[in-house]
Amino acid sequence: MRTRLLLDNVGHGYGRGFLFRNLSVELRPGSAAVIAGANGTGKTTLLRILAGLLTPREGSVMYYRDTDPLPLAVVRPRLGFVTPDINLYPELTARENLSLACALRGVRTTADVDSWLGRLGLDGVENDLVGSFSLGMRQRLKYACSLAYRPEVLILDEPCSHLDEEGRRIVAELVLRQREEGVVVIATNDPREVQWGELLIHLGSCSHPAEGY
Amino acid sequence: MDNLLKAGLGLWMTLVLVGAFLYAPTAAGLRELSRIIYFHVPAAWVAVLAYGVAMVQGIFYLRHRDLRFDAKSSAAVELGTLFAVLATVTGALFARETWGVYWNWDPRQTTIVVLFFIYVAYFSFRGTLADAHRRARLSAVYVVFAFSVVPFLVFILPRAYVTLHPSPLLNAGGRVDMNPQMLQVFLAALAGFTGVFVWMHNLRWRAEVLSGGDGDGE
Amino acid sequence: MNYSSIWAAAVILRKDIRTELRSRHGVSVLVLFGVTATMVISFALGIPETDEVVAAALLWIILFFLSVAGLGYSFLREEEQMTMDGLLMAASVEGVYLGKALFNLLLLMVAQGAVLPLFILVFNLQIGPWARFLTAMFLGSCGLSAACTLVAALISRTQAKGPLLAVLAFPILFPLLIAASADTAAALLGGAGDSIQVLVLYPGVVGAFALLLVKFIWEE
Numbered sequence: 162m163r164t165r166l167l168l169d170n171v172g173h174g175y176g177r178g179f180l181f182r183n184l185s186v187e188l189r190p191g192s193a194a195v196i197a198g199a200n201g202t203g204k205t206t207l208l209r210i211l212a213g214l215l216t217p218r219e220g221s222v223m224y225y226r227d228t229d230p231l232p233l234a235v236v237r238p239r240l241g242f243v244t245p246d247i248n249l250y251p252e253l254t255a256r257e258n259l260s261l262a263c264a265l266r267g268v269r270t271t272a273d274v275d276s277w278l279g280r281l282g283l284d285g286v287e288n289d290l291v292g293s294f295s296l297g298m299r300q301r302l303k304y305a306c307s308l309a310y311r312p313e314v315l316i317l318d319e320p321c322s323h324l325d326e327e328g329r330r331i332v333a334e335l336v337l338r339q340r341e342e343g344v345v346v347i348a349t350n351d352p353r354e355v356q357w358g359e360l361l362i363h364l365g366s367c368s369h370p371a372e373g374y
Numbered sequence: 375m376d377n378l379l380k381a382g383l384g385l386w387m388t389l390v391l392v393g394a395f396l397y398a399p400t401a402a403g404l405r406e407l408s409r410i411i412y413f414h415v416p417a418a419w420v421a422v423l424a425y426g427v428a429m430v431q432g433i434f435y436l437r438h439r440d441l442r443f444d445a446k447s448s449a450a451v452e453l454g455t456l457f458a459v460l461a462t463v464t465g466a467l468f469a470r471e472t473w474g475v476y477w478n479w480d481p482r483q484t485t486i487v488v489l490f491f492i493y494v495a496y497f498s499f500r501g502t503l504a505d506a507h508r509r510a511r512l513s514a515v516y517v518v519f520a521f522s523v524v525p526f527l528v529f530i531l532p533r534a535y536v537t538l539h540p541s542p543l544l545n546a547g548g549r550v551d552m553n554p555q556m557l558q559v560f561l562a563a564l565a566g567f568t569g570v571f572v573w574m575h576n577l578r579w580r581a582e583v584l585s586g587g588d589g590d591g592e
Numbered sequence: 593m594n595y596s597s598i599w600a601a602a603v604i605l606r607k608d609i610r611t612e613l614r615s616r617h618g619v620s621v622l623v624l625f626g627v628t629a630t631m632v633i634s635f636a637l638g639i640p641e642t643d644e645v646v647a648a649a650l651l652w653i654i655l656f657f658l659s660v661a662g663l664g665y666s667f668l669r670e671e672e673q674m675t676m677d678g679l680l681m682a683a684s685v686e687g688v689y690l691g692k693a694l695f696n697l698l699l700l701m702v703a704q705g706a707v708l709p710l711f712i713l714v715f716n717l718q719i720g721p722w723a724r725f726l727t728a729m730f731l732g733s734c735g736l737s738a739a740c741t742l743v744a745a746l747i748s749r750t751q752a753k754g755p756l757l758a759v760l761a762f763p764i765l766f767p768l769l770i771a772a773s774a775d776t777a778a779a780l781l782g783g784a785g786d787s788i789q790v791l792v793l794y795p796g797v798v799g800a801f802a803l804l805l806v807k808f809i810w811e812e
Contacts, residue, residue, distance in 0.1 A: 237682075489763075508749065
């Protein structure tokens with residue numbers, strides 16, 4: 162895992178103003194960044210930009226493998242993105258959701274699937290439809306679906322929403338393991354989760370506040 | 375546009391009008407009716423030209439993401455709608471007088487009607503999009519996608535049906551079926567209508583940029 | 593278009609078939625619409641002194657409205673369930689379009705499996721050469737799916753949804769519908785149609801445009 166991530170003077174906003182501007186950061190393998198800031202300061206927007214779902218109005222986000230820039234089409238399937246804005250399929254079972262996430266990326270996982278479900282404490286419900294899951298169980302399954310194909314960069318929005326203490330402990334462990342070799346970016350305001358990263362990006366101090374949002 | 379050019383265009387169109395009614399002779403068998411070609415054919419030409427402009431500007435928008443291209447594209451569609459209506463109505467009147475029916479699904483009528491439906495669809499689609507950039511992007515995709523029917527309309531439909539429509543100016547034999555005076559007025563009318571389109575289009579898109587275009591979006 | 597897009601299309605097709613088998617949202621709309629329309633037309637016309645040209649035109653009108661009523665769900669459900677971004681993260685947009693277009697083609701064929709026998713029965717039609725008739729049906733369905741899938745993708749990005757699909761798809765489908773009903777009428781009359789080139793070329797041309805343009809639809 163050698164993918165690193167470079168933000169060069171990134172700025173974005175809606176309407177005339179900017180939510181954030183002149184954001185330049187380099188994230189190397191083995192690092193974790195926390196994005197903090199009040200509601201409406203652009204945390205989710207910044208994560209969508211990192212995930213390649215949104216093009217920033219200014220600047221650029223580039224992923225590099227060693228020194229070679231990676232095109233978006235190549236890098237996007239290798240990102241893990243856990244966010245309240247992306248749901249699982251309620252008509253599919255836990256196992257089917259997980260296999261789907263891997264199959265779409267051309268990753269073969271036959272024995273792996275159950276071990277990932279087991280690590281997130283979802284053993285016993287592998288063949289239940291996700292429509293019958295509680296929010297906490299869905300959140301756990303999202304982690305399984307985003308980690309099973311071994312992403313090099315993990316992007317987390319509100320990582321522990323709906324999770325109980327047990328779930329929180331599992332996620333903390335996963336984040337720790339991911340940042341041993343890869344990159345983790347977390348958007349949160351929870352002081353316990355802020356501890357997970359060594360780099361803190363604080364949004365909301367932009368000198369060009371959004372107007373007419 | 376320059377004032378001199380505007381005055382020139384006004385003079386030119388006046389000459390076209392005078393020429394169409396007083397200078398050009400009538401065609402055999404059609405009598406006064408033949409004068410409609412100086413208005414009907416240029417209107418149809420502009421309706422098709424407008425689609426071409428809308429599509430090219432749409433492609434420019436997708437390339438450069440500048441909302442001015444979107445304003446140019448949508449202004450062309452607006453004018454195209456107007457000229458498509460003019461061409462259809464004048465064509466139907468001519469059809470009624472010469473063939474006894476207003477409508478007979480002649481390939482050229484069919485083409486202009488499909489064009490009209492594309493234009494109408496374009497505006498109902500734009501109306502559902504609030505964000506300026508998303509509206510520009512998706513409208514451009516639609517107007518370019520609609521181009522995929524053109525080969526079928528242009529090359530296949532006219533051959534599939536018998537037509538009563540007078541043959542186009544440059545027909546299969548490559549010869550011109552008009553006497554010199556008629557041809558002069560006809561070509562002048564084509565140029566005049568094109569000039570009017572360019573002028574109106576220029577006004578429309580700039581007005582659109584001034585009114586709505588703060589240039590912001592997603 | 594590359595190998596991984598085609599692979600993703602196959603995976604999406606399989607996923608959609610599986611969810612469809614569990615919910616039956618799409619098929620039920622298409623079949624119900626087709627059956628209702630056929631029965632209403634048949635009732636209104638009484639015992640038909642069948643005119644093949646009219647029957648073919650009615651059949652393709654039914655298939656057009658059935659498509660615009662049912663095929664819009666392909667992308668709408670993904671947007672409403674908030675799963676579309678997940679697909680875009682995992683696969684190329686071209687792959688997503690292709691998978692959805694194949695699924696829509698399958699839906700149309702299943703719906704025709706229910707509607708066509710009923711239509712032939714109540715209109716007392718004698719099919720001339722079956723191969724020609726079924727070819728016109730199949731190629732026409734490919735065209736309907738290729739065009740409607742792209743328009744459905746466009747509409748899934750707007751606020752207003754419902755009847756817009758018919759408005760946007762109609763001018764694009766116009767040549768296809770004319771060619772398909774001409775060829776179907778020819779097959780019913782026992783002869784060969786002259787519009788087969790349109791039916792063959794249309795899905796290819798429209799599909800190629802769609803594959804070129806689809807990447808702009810989600811590019812924010």
